[in-house]
Amino acid sequence: MKEFWTYTLLRLGLFVGTFAIVFGLWFLITGDVPVLWVIVIAFVVSGVGSYFLLERQREAFAAKVEGRAAKAAERFEAQKSKEDAD
Structure with a gap:
């Protein structure tokens, strides 16, 4: 879960930083800021x-998810083969 939160927080921080830059530039140029357009551009x-x-x-997060999926698939196959043996 650490990889998920790291990526999510960095992505959110990048959005907030981009929003602040776009908002500031738009305000300096025109003085009137349409917030919806600033959000879309950001x-x-x-x-x-x-x-x-x-x-x-993103790669670290994907590797973690892939590893968890492989473990779940192994457990599923183990249960499936156990049922077949019975």
Whole structure:
């Protein structure tokens, strides 16, 4: 679960940081900030940024999930073979 929370918090932090930058720039340029557009732009930019910047954390999370899925599949196969033996 550590990998999940690390990736999630970094992704959230990246979104908040991007939101603050977009909001600040838009405010400096126009003075009137449409918050919905700032959210949309920040969401897109942080999504693209997280693809490149958070690759290591995403890979660690994926490896953890894959390992847990493999263990669950092994347990399922063990139960299945135990039922077949009975």
